[in-house]
Each structure stands twice: as C-alpha cells, then as structure tokens.
Amino acid sequence: MQRSHLRAYMTPNEVAELLMVSPVTVRQWAQKGGLKAVTTAGGHRRFLLEDVAAFAKARGMQIIPPGPMRILVVDDNRSFAGYLVDLLATLSIPLDVDIAHDGFDAGRKIQLFAPELVLLDLKMPGLDGFAVCQQIKEDATTQHIRVIAMTGYFTPENNAKIRQAGAEICLAKPFDKKALFQAIGLDLTPPGAVSEAAANQLRPG
16 A cells, blocks of 8 residues: 555545545444544544554455545745645655645635645634635535644634634644644654754744
C-alpha cells in the first residue's frame, strides 16, 4: 500500500476507498465489531492500517492503493502558510499540498483541488474560517472533508464554535509540529529526517 507506513490512523472514507465499499459499510463493520476502530475525542472513528489489512485478508478482499493525500492549507498569513507547506514537504510521504489565502479562494480550491483535509485558519478577512468550515460541512459533496482548525486567537468560545461547525480539533498557534502531525494522523518522521528549521515550534508569523 502506498500509505502503509504513512498514516497512523485512517478515516472511514479512506478505508472505504481501499476496500472498494461505501463508507456506510465500513461504519457498519465497525459497529458490529468486525473491524477494529478507535474513537477520537471529537467522536470520529479511526482505523489502524494493520487492522484494516488483517480484516481484508481474512475475507479475501483486495486492497486498492490510494494516491497521495491531498491537503489544502487555508491561511491569510502567507509566511505561515508557506511554512506549513515546507514542513509537510520534509516528510518522506506522498502528499499533495495546495494553499488558499482567503475564504473565497478556499471555496474555489475545495471544488477544484478536492482535498481530503483542510488546515483552516479561523481569523481571515472577508469569509472567515468558521464560515468556510460551515460551508464544507453543509455541502453533501464536501462534508466528508476533514477540517483541522488553527488560530492565534484561541478561546474556549472559538474552540466550541468551530468544533460545532464540524472541525475535528482546533490547534492554538503556536503549536508544536508533533501536535499537527498527530491531528492529521501522520506518523512522525524518523529522527534526523526533518530539517532543523522544521523541528522548531510553529509560529503564527
């Protein structure tokens, strides 16, 4: 599998893609206990790759390798957005990353780029992150997209609001790269494989 060493956990949609079934079927397998799953703090099911592989092997199912994971970074701070792209590029894994610098551009790129995950800043001019997340989750064609929020203005109110809009988690800037990778569900790169700059804490810039 192309991502076998890349992702610590997989979403129901990713498992469905691998096994050529619907996400509903994957959730039913998990509910019945046939396919092992863990539940995140936000109530989302995640699956270990080895558990999915064992489940498929036991049932003679074929696994179809997915393409690179597509991530859209949405942040009006261009230096910080670029830094996130550079940080993700230090990982020796197949990622396809794009950037949007405002909420309106994010809406366009969500349709054209079709990301699996959006790293979304909350405070942006015009269409802010709350509105972008709400649009993603209210559209049946995009509601499957994972949203990880980021903000330099973290408050319990902002956290609750963006979580209610559908984000999995809200990371307070500055956050450590480990927190970002864990939120995405990526295994950390072996020691020495990340540049010295990327090893520093992320700053809002």
